[in-house]
Amino acid sequence: MKLRDIFTRAGRSLRSAKGRTILTSLAIAVGAFTLTLSLAAGEGARQYADKLISSNVDPQSIFIVKDDSVFGAGPGGGLKEYSATATQYGGISFKTLSNEDLEIVRGVDGVASATPTYIVNAEYVTFEGKKTKYTTDITAYDPSVRSEVAAGNLPPLGQQIETDSVVVPEVYAEQLKIKPADLIGKIVTLRLVKTAEQLSQKQIEQIIKKDGVKALRKRLAAQSKDVMLTVSAVSGKSSTALSTSSGLFISEKKAKELSDYLTKGTDQYQQYVSATVRVKDGYKPEDVKQSFKKAYQDAGNDGYIGAKTAEDLQSLLFTIVNTLQGIVAGFGVIALIASVFGIINTQYISVLERTREIGLMKALGMRGRHVSRLFQFEAAWIGLLGGVIGAAGAWAVGTLLNPWITESLSLGEGNHLLVFQIIPVIILVASLVAIAMLAGWFPARKAAKLDPIEALRTE
Amino acid sequence: MIQLENVSKVYGKKDRAFTALDDISLTIEDGSSVAIVGKSGSGKSTLMHVMSGLDRASSGTVTIDGQDISKLKNKALDSFRAEKIGFIFQAFFVQANETCAQNISLPLEIMKVKRFSRKKRVQAALQAVELTDKANEKAKNLSGGQKQRLAIARAIANKPRILFADEPTGNLDSVTGEMVENLLFSFTKKLGSTLVIVTHDTDLAAKCDHQVFIKDGKIVHQSSKQVIAPAKKPPAKKKVAKKV
Structure with a gap:
């Protein structure tokens, strides 16, 4: 079976279980949300510190x-x-x-x-x-x-x-x-x-x-x-x-x-x-x-x-910023670990629910490897969905809150605490997809090993 | 041609061993239709699984078109099934959440048929079972008879050499059952494929060219409208059998 066909099939079977798909991906979204915010806050703080130093200290x-x-x-x-x-x-x-x-x-x-x-x-x-x-x-x-x-x-x-x-x-x-x-x-x-x-x-x-x-x-x-x-x-x-x-x-x-x-x-x-x-x-x-x-x-x-x-002073400030960012990111990682178990769990249930479908696919000559890939791609889709929801949510919330944060911290006009950058967010979402696929590996392996005769006997 | 020589299938080990198939030898000619008849637990389904490459015999050889499938590796066996075998099950096993077209597309995707020709073959299969207007209908919205017709369309989409049908009319009323039967016979005739029906319905069995009666894993009786070719028949007579 071609990768593209497996991919579309994975997407289709997720669509047919919308509620479950969205709930599972929301768990990932929480992690993605926190991590995106921590990335944005880190970047914002660094830029602010940079501005602070360059407008107060002569670089020479x-x-x-x-x-x-x-x-x-x-x-x-x-x-x-x-x-x-x-x-x-x-x-x-x-x-x-x-x-x-x-x-x-x-x-x-x-x-x-x-x-x-x-x-x-x-x-x-x-x-x-x-x-x-x-x-x-x-x-x-x-x-x-x-x-x-x-x-x-x-x-x-x-x-x-x-x-x-x-x-x-x-x-x-x-x-x-x-x-x-x-x-x-x-x-x-x-x-x-x-x-x-x-x-x-x-x-x-x-x-x-x-x-x-x-x-x-x-x-x-x-x-x-x-x-x-x-x-x-x-x-x-x-x-x-x-x-x-x-x-x-x-x-x-x-x-x-x-x-x-x-x-x-x-x-x-x-x-x-x-x-x-x-x-x-x-x-x-x-x-x-x-x-x-x-x-x-x-x-x-x-x-x-x-x-x-001036650079030394900058790095001193950056050390503080990085530490704070690390703490926030830590919470995001914990949320992600929780969501990994969520994915493993839902995909296991999915494999059990779809025993006959898997049996049929294998009877029709689908390779175990491809069955496994189908389930991993489903997990990947969940990861992508969660990542995009979380990142987009953080982006939207951050952009909305920025003026308020700037005002309450009196950062000054044109300065934002949360600075979103597209490249790190893309890298974040991509790694979430990879993590989701990794989580999907266990249920996928179970699906791949399913005996078609046993599976088709299930009534 | 399907050729079984001294095929046995034993489940479990030693004192717990259960012999599902006991030294079965059988030859099925190309293009013929064969009914494997027996009560539940007689081993008829196991026989079908072994013949179709879904399961492996414990001993003996299963030769299909000159190829000993019991010696094939898993991967080769998978592609053998994908290319040469079609399956129809009593419980249909159509994907309820997929449309008819998507259901039929599955075996073609497994065979890596190109997108363009896949579309054409899906259309042809839908037309053959008269479900063209249901192409984009979800399978769960179909009636039992329509589901089995869809299953037939899926089974014939890859133009299989052999079509295995496990109690194809078991879940259908007599009218739709007959319609499905007629479809099965006409397709295999048109494609020149071999049809193997596993059933306990003697009326359906009577419509086949040959009947093989199974009991406790053994062939107890064989009959035919014409002549069923016995095992170990010299290959020269294969042509004769075909002419008849």
Whole structure:
């Protein structure tokens, strides 16, 4: 018997038992539904992460640290070796990068610049016309990322903002109940409080000897300073830009100045938790990253430097996405295993019900192999039907739910959590057909081995 | 020509052995019609199964058209049945959920007849049993007589050399039964095929050229309208028998 004829016969006998066929394939459909959704969610999350990183991180940049725990070891972190050059940030102590470290990095072939991350901890900030004191993060403006502008002007990509200007995020304007356009030109005052100098016993003695106790008291008292900056722009809300909500942006020059002011005289002076390295065009960040270690060895320094390229950050996010996707897919696989038993069961019943039909076919000279194939094809049809129902259902439900998911997770316009791709879905359905055929093998073998005389005797 | 030589069929082993066929020798000439007559349990159905290649003899040889089918491998035996044998059963065994045309198409599909000629042969078979108007009707909607006519159409679609009919009228009333009988005889005559009818109906048996009476797995009596050719007859006389 020809394959095509067996195939049509398989389809026909399934049609004549519609109810059973559909119910059996629905079991597979559940698995297909879950797996399609997990594929779509994985793809969507990856695309979103990709967008997130590429709109926040310059692909030609490398993020360097002295201490790998900056990359998300989380708070606590257990016992850590004491280091004189460690700094506290967010309650966690990190080893820091010194200017010496940065010089070594700058000396590496392919590095255009190495800019430390200046931490400016203002006691509070005030906005012109408002009495309330606020606290906020203050970071240096990153010229490699172009933010959306709600009001005012930002310099073109790659250029710093004016030294005495500040960029305010749109959310702040909302909180202050001031229209973004009205904020432009307003003064923002940063109140900086400098911690006292840490003087050694010897230094104290010297000061007393030289200028008296009064001078010493002055040196040890906390100093404060108000820095006034003009709002030059209000950055717009962007769903994929991480930086919009992170705080005030001041110019790099100002950030360095303030950071130096705040830490001068302490052991954190010119010590940085992290730095951003710009790689020259034409150099691969990955290659440059590899050279850092060698540069240290060449400098006769056994120091360590942790580095992550934009791609590394991406893969970090992808690992999380993949794990989540794996969990969802796991449920799909369990559903599939259940449906495999469903297929075996229905096909066994089908073989029993159709004993005489099988007997007749064999009496008419149909090969056992072909009888077996007939039942396997029926299982394949069930797999195909279930796969298509499940995948199409997931596709439809996902497409319908996407706008709602985007809104409730505030992913931003044009971003979807569920991204359906035709090729993986086709591969999924094809493998479901294969699995169904495998499940159909046991009943099919029973059918093939049926003795036609016995079968025809059945009344 | 069907030639059985010392054919025995034993079911079970040793002390539980049951002899269904006991040393049967029989020759059936091409184009003749033979009735195998016996009560239920006499072994007449087993004899038909062994002759048609559905079952294998425990000992002895079954030679059809010069080919010893007891020596054929399973695959060859399957294609032998597909090409040379037609079956009609008491319970019809038509596929209720398939149309008449699809039912008739089955043996042709098994024989790997091309789609185009298959269609023509299905039409011809339907016409022969006067079911052309029922071509696309589901078999379950047919009456008993129509079902058996459909079964006949299916059996003759591949133009078999030998047609085996197991109690073909057993489930039919006398009028439709007679109609089916007439169909069977006229087809085999037209095709020049051999017709073997297994029955306990002596009226039907009387319409055949030869009658073979079976009891307890043995041939107890043979009679014929003409002369039934005994086993081990020299091959030269085959022609003579045909002329008669």
